Amino acid sequence: MFPQLLANALIAASIYGLVALGFGLIYSTTRFFHFAHGAIYTSAAYLGFLFAVWCGFRFPLAFTLAIGAASLLGVLIEIGVYRRLRRNNATSIVLLLSSLGVLIAAQNSLSLTFGDSSKSLHRGIAGEALQLWGARITSLQLTMIVVSFALWLLTWVLIRFTRLGRMIRAVGNDPELSRVVGVDADKVIVVVYAWGSGLAAAAAILAALDTDMTPMIGFNALLVGVVAAIVGGIGSIQGSLLGALLVGLAQHLGVWKLPTQWQDAIVFLTLLIFLLLRPQGFLGRPIRKAEV
C-alpha cells in the first residue's frame, strides 16, 4: 500500500510541478497571479486531441504543434491583455481579475467547441506495468516523471546559468532598473510567457496521455499548481519541485486515512496552513508588507 501511494504521489507531483514551475516563473517576472495559466493547460490538452485524433497526425508532430500553439497563446494573452494593463499601471489585483476573465472565457470556449464529455488521447499506449519496490507503475507514468524532471532541470539551468536567465531574473527584480541597463523588459517577459506556457502545455499533454480530459482539467491543475508554487515558495525554482512533492504527498498519503474525495480539501488545507504560518513558503523570501 505505502509504496503505491508514494508512486502515485510522485506521478501527480510530476504534473503539478511543471504547472507550478511555469506559474512561478511568470509570477516572479510579472508579479501577479496568472490564472489564465489554467486556460493554457486545457488548451494544450485539447489542441493535442485536435491534432492527434481529429487531424490524425503522429503523436510527436501533434504534440509539438500543440505545445507550440499553447505557448503562442500564452504570449498572445501577455501582449493582448497584460502588457496593455501594465502600461496603465494596473495593480496586481486588476491583472489577476483580468486573467480570471481570460480563464473563464477560454474554458467555456473549449467546452463549446469540444463538448463537456471526456475525451481521451491514450489508445493503449500506457505500456506494460512495471513492479518497482512494491509499486505498480506503467512505463508511461515513468516517462511522465522522467520528462517532467528533465524539463525542470532544463528550466533551472536556463534561469540560473544563461545570459537570458540573468535577464529574466533582472526583470523580475526591477523592471525599471533592467531597462536602464539595456534589457528590453517586454521582450524578456514574452520569452517568460512562452516558456512558462510551454511547461504547462507539456504537463497537460503528459497528463492527457495518462487520463481523460474535460474542459475543467486546466482549472484543477492550476489550483493545485498554485498551491504547490506557494507552498514551495513562489518564484523559487527548487521550491516548485519541493511544493509539488509536498502537495502530491499530502494528497495521496491523506487517502490512506480519508476517502479519496477529500483530496482537494487536504490540498487547500495545506495552503491555508502555509499562508497562516509561513506565507513565503519553504524557500521563498519573506514577504514584506511594505511591498503592497
Next chain:
Amino acid sequence: MDYLLHILILVCIYSVLAVSLDLLAGHTGLLSMAHGAFYGLGAYTSALLALRLGSPFLVGTLLGMLVGALLSLVVSLPSLRLRGDYFVIATFGFQMIVWGVFNNWTEVTRGPLGIPGIPQPAVFGWVIKSHAGFMVLAALLAVLAHWVVGRITGSPFGRVLRAIREDELLAQSLGKNVFRFKVSAFAVSAALAAMAGSLYAHYVTFIDPTSFTVMESILVISMVIIGGAGSPWGPLIGTTMLVVLPEALRFLGFPSSVAANMRQIFYGVLLVVMMMGRPRGLVGRYGFSR
C-alpha cells in the same frame, strides 16, 4: 409572467450577494473569492434546520447568517494579515474547502445528491407559495441588504473602511484598529451572503453543491466590478446586467447548454474588457488601483 418574476427574484438574490461583496471588495479593498461559500453556508444551514428541526424561515435565515459570520472569522482572522493577492488566494482556499465539505460530508449534506424538498418560506404564519409573493419577500430582503450596506458605508465606520482601502498604514497611524474594522466588515458581508443563500434555498426548494462553486464567487465578483465597485448602485446595475442579458440568449434560440457557456464567455470577456477600458466599472468609484 412567472418567468419574468423568476428573473426579478434572481436579480434580487444576486444583488444581495453583490452588495454584500461590495462592502468588502469595493469599500474595504478586500477582494474575497469565498462569497460562494458563505452563500452556500446560509443555504445549507437554513435548509437543514427547516428539514430536520422544522424551524421557520426567518429563524433559519438568522442562524444561517450567524454561521456565515462565525465562519468568516475562520478565514478573516488568519488571512487579513496577508497583502492583496495573497488574501485573494487564501479566500480561494477557504472557498474550495467549504465546497469540499458540501460535496463530501454526505451524512449531513447528502453530497452531490443535494437536498430536495426544502419547505417554502412562511413569514409570521403566512406561507409564500406564489412567485409574486416570493418576489415581494426577495425585494424586501434585497432592500434591507442595500440599506444595511448603505448605512454602514455612509457612517464614520464606512469612512474608516475606505481609508483602509486607500492607505492601510495611514489609517493605522491615525489610531484605527485596522484589523478589527476588516474583521467586522468581513463578518457583515458574510452574514448578508448567507441571507441570500437562505433565500435561494427556500426559493428553488432544492440545493446541491454545484450552486456554490468558486465560479459562483467569480460571477459575483464580476457583477460588482462590471457595475462598479464602491458605489451605491454599481452592484445592482452589474447584477441586473449579468442576470438579464444572458437570458436574452435564450430568445435568440440558443439551446440551454450552449447558453450556459455563452453566458460565462460573455462575463469573462466583459471582465477583461472592463479591466482594460474602465476598471471602475460602469458607475463605480474604485478601480482596485491607487
